[in-house]
Amino acid sequence: MYKYSEKDKKIVLHRTKQFANQVKRRIEGSLTEEEFKPLRLMNGLYLQLHAYMLRVAIPYGELSSNQLIQLAKISDKYDKGYGHFTTRQNIQFNWPKLLDVPKILLELAKVEMHAIQTSGNCIRNTSTDHFAGIIKDEVEDPRPWCEIIRQWSTFHPEFSFLPRKFKIAVTGCSNDRAAIMVHDIGIKLVKEQNHVGFKIFVGGGQGRSPFIAKEIRSFLPKKDLLNYLEAILTTYNELGRRDNIYKARIKILVNELGKEKFTKIVENNFKKFENKKLELSRKQVKEIFSYFELPELQSNKNCNIPKIEDKHFKNWVAQNVFEHKINGYSIVMISLKHPKRPPGDMDSDQMRTVAKIAKKYSCDEIRVTHEQNLVLPHVKNSLLGEVWETLSKKKLATPNIGLISDIICCPGMDYCALATARSIPISQKISEHFNDYTNQKKIGELKIKISGCINACGHHHVGNIGILGLDKRGKESYQITLGGSSKIDASIGKIVGPSFSEAELMSALEKIIETYEKNKISNENFLDVFRRIGLDKFKENLYDNS
Numbered sequence: 001m002y003k004y005s006e007k008d009k010k011i012v013l014h015r016t017k018q019f020a021n022q023v024k025r026r027i028e029g030s031l032t033e034e035e036f037k038p039l040r041l042m043n044g045l046y047l048q049l050h051a052y053m054l055r056v057a058i059p060y061g062e063l064s065s066n067q068l069i070q071l072a073k074i075s076d077k078y079d080k081g082y083g084h085f086t087t088r089q090n091i092q093f094n095w096p097k098l099l100d101v102p103k104i105l106l107e108l109a110k111v112e113m114h115a116i117q118t119s120g121n122c123i124r125n126t127s128t129d130h131f132a133g134i135i136k137d138e139v140e141d142p143r144p145w146c147e148i149i150r151q152w153s154t155f156h157p158e159f160s161f162l163p164r165k166f167k168i169a170v171t172g173c174s175n176d177r178a179a180i181m182v183h184d185i186g187i188k189l190v191k192e193q194n195h196v197g198f199k200i201f202v203g204g205g206q207g208r209s210p211f212i213a214k215e216i217r218s219f220l221p222k223k224d225l226l227n228y229l230e231a232i233l234t235t236y237n238e239l240g241r242r243d244n245i246y247k248a249r250i251k252i253l254v255n256e257l258g259k260e261k262f263t264k265i266v267e268n269n270f271k272k273f274e275n276k277k278l279e280l281s282r283k284q285v286k287e288i289f290s291y292f293e294l295p296e297l298q299s300n301k302n303c304n305i306p307k308i309e310d311k312h313f314k315n316w317v318a319q320n321v322f323e324h325k326i327n328g329y330s331i332v333m334i335s336l337k338h339p340k341r342p343p344g345d346m347d348s349d350q351m352r353t354v355a356k357i358a359k360k361y362s363c364d365e366i367r368v369t370h371e372q373n374l375v376l377p378h379v380k381n382s383l384l385g386e387v388w389e390t391l392s393k394k395k396l397a398t399p400n401i402g403l404i405s406d407i408i409c410c411p412g413m414d415y416c417a418l419a420t421a422r423s424i425p426i427s428q429k430i431s432e433h434f435n436d437y438t439n440q441k442k443i444g445e446l447k448i449k450i451s452g453c454i455n456a457c458g459h460h461h462v463g464n465i466g467i468l469g470l471d472k473r474g475k476e477s478y479q480i481t482l483g484g485s486s487k488i489d490a491s492i493g494k495i496v497g498p499s500f501s502e503a504e505l506m507s508a509l510e511k512i513i514e515t516y517e518k519n520k521i522s523n524e525n526f527l528d529v530f531r532r533i534g535l536d537k538f539k540e541n542l543y544d545n546s
Contacts, residue, residue: 001062001365002147002291004112011155012114019043020102027099042122044115045101049417054093054101055118056108060128060146060170061089061368065355068366070111072351078104082347085336087408087459088167089127089368090118094415116154121162123153123233127169129177130369133292134377136325139189140196142170142178144288145225148280152226159233163240164248166233167205174488179370181490182206182462184250185232186213187225188488197221202232202262203254206456210492211251216263222285224270226278231270235262294326295363295378303328306385312399313388315437319399321384328381332362334374334391335398335406339431342424343409344372353394361387371408373401403440404448404513405431408459412452412469413476419452421469421476426450426505433506443513445525449484462486464526465512466493467505478505482512482538483530494535496542508542515541 004012019039026036033047040046044055056071071091075083078100079093086092096104108114117124126146133141149168153159159166171178172189180186186201198220204213220228232250239257241247254262305317322331334354337343346354358366358376361383367375379387391397400406407430410416412423427450434440449463460466466481478500481493500508515538516529530538 001064002059002288008112009109012109012112012116015043015114015116016102016105016109019105023098023102038120041120042116043101043105044118046119047417048094048415049413049419050415051095052098052101053415054096054104054115055086056091056093056113056115057118057125058090058113058368059150060126060132060143061130061370062143063366063368064111065359065364065366067111067113068351068355068358070107070113072348072355074104074107075348075351082345083351084342084411085344085346085368085372085374087370087372087457088118088125089130089370090125091368094411119165120160121164121166122160123149123156123162123166123168126150126153127167127178127370129171129173130367130375131177131322131331131377132172133294134324134326134331135173136323137175138172138325139191140172141289141292142172142187142189143292144285145170145187145189147288147291148225148285149229152229152278158237162233162237163242164245164250166236166250168229176486176488176490177369179459179462179486179490180204181213181488182210182459182486183213185229190219192219195221198225198228200228200232202266203251204490205249205251206459206461207249208246208454209249209252209255210456210461211255212490212492213251214254214259216259216266223280224274225280227273227276228266228270230273230278231266234269235265239265295365297326297329297363297378299326300328303381305330305381308385312392312397313385315399316388316397317384319403319437319441320397320401324378326378330379330381330384332376332379332384332387333369333401334376334396335400336373336396337400337406337431338395338398339405339428339435341395341428342411342414343407343427346374350394350396353390354396357387357390371406373406399437400440402445402447404434404443404446405440406447407431408447408449408463410450410452410457412450412458416452416457418455419469420454420471421452421478423450423452423458423467423469426467426469426478426502429506430509433509443517443526445527447485459486460484461492462490463493464530465509470499472499475501477501480508480512480542482535483527485527496535496539498543511542512538 169178169183170187182204188199200217201213362376409427413419451458451460462484484493
């Protein structure tokens with residue numbers, strides 16, 4: 001895990017003091033809200049429907065137990081006793097008072113955390129695979145490259161005021177858990193002729209105009225990563241639209257120029273940067289990689305998962321426990337999708353419990369996933385029973401990872417001023433309706449993703465079943481899309497037809513599942529069936545009123 005240098009510490013403390021002065025001026029009235037807005041956004045502070053919201057950076061989703069305990073303290077002291085983990089692997093506090101925000105930032109700085117570049121038209125938190133560095137089928141650990149990108153992008157003088165926000169994701173596996181194909185830049189570590197480099201994708205994104213990213217480089221040497229990113233961002237900064245907020249993302253630029261023309265411009269810009277100061281040396285890379293070495297885990301083929309005769313434990317192991325690259329250890333996924341709670345929410349008591357578990361059982365490490373769950377990356381097999389028992393007491397052992405109730409959901413109209421419909425109550429209704437584990441297991445792998453507006457913070461475009469909340473003549477309605485995926489073979493979901501009222505939605509989902517199960521062959525999952533039989537088969541059953 002990366003540790004702050006003295007330079008990092010000074011930067012964060014300086015920014016915190018600077019913002020404290022800006023807040024003071026806003027409260028005194030010497031700054032208008034219009035003048036204050038860009039300043040607060042630079043510090044991760046949004047003005048939501050009911051209150052301010054502070055988004056705290058968790059670079060590439062890595063937390064220590066000490067940091068999680070500090071987040072719990074902040075939630076109790078300055079918020080309402082909980083936090084919300086996001087699809088960028090960050091955490092949000094929904095109720096801080098403006099006067100308290102500088103104090104929160106100082107509390108965060110004590111544990112090497114901040115809110116810099118979690119909002120605004122800049123390069124946001126670089127996200128990655130939550131299994132990075134701990135699974136067998138990995139070309140290379142992507143986390144050091146995320147840290148290299150973080151250091152390069154923080155306060156970059158040219159890219160602090162881009163046409164729009166900018167998101168980068170990195171993966172080291174063919175099994176993409178970082179959703180790189182729906183990012184402004186997606187980076188995949190690849191190996192060619194015994195050399196490791198990068199495959200580069202550009203122009204993915206969701207929102208009003210969803211696009212799958214296009215490959216513009218099949219192999220980029222490691223040393224050239226920052227120069228190539230500089231070339232892409234320079235192209236975007238120069239040619240991206242600034243006159244229309246809806247057409248300002250790089251996905252629009254790539255689509256309008258076309259892949260070939262865009263690639264040519266980037267390559268020409270790259271030639272200007274080749275072999276200049278941004279070229280990475282082996283020494284620099286080695287130093288960053290040293291922060292991400294695995295803990296000293298002793299391989300033991302005979303260290304097995306305990307045989308506990310409890311169906312809840314067995315279900316949890318089957319669904320939430322994954323194989324570690326070191327024999328005798330497992331990766332534990334903590335579901336934040338209990339049916340009685342909003343997806344991604346975690347109260348301060350739960351935070352403290354997970355922090356204690358991480359310290360005792362997982363080498364003091366916790367990870368946040370882009371699907372709003374947590375990970376304990378290094379748990380000895382023989383101790384899984386103890387971990388499960390402790391998690392169960394705090395309602396953190398829901399066995400549903402990858403199943404129908406493991407829902408991604410944005411805050412919707414309960415919090416967000418942009419939302420056109422509620423999304424949290426919808427996700428809870430679905431989770432309660434499909435709460436039975438046996439039934440969920442029978443349905444199999446299925447990703448439901450819910451957004452409360454067209455901005456798609458709930459990633460509905462890439463849900464196997466996507467749900468978009470709409471305002472239909474003053475009433476909430478829900479549009480369904482089918483066939484979306486955020487994996488390496490990513491696809492944008494297709495709209496099935498007219499939207500459904502909240503009262504009709506559960507029946508519609510039942511019909512969709514019915515069509516899937518009726519047409520399922522052998523071990524096919526929902527996406528397999530949809531891609532084989534197509535949208536029309538689902539529509540026939542969905543809108544059949546006979």
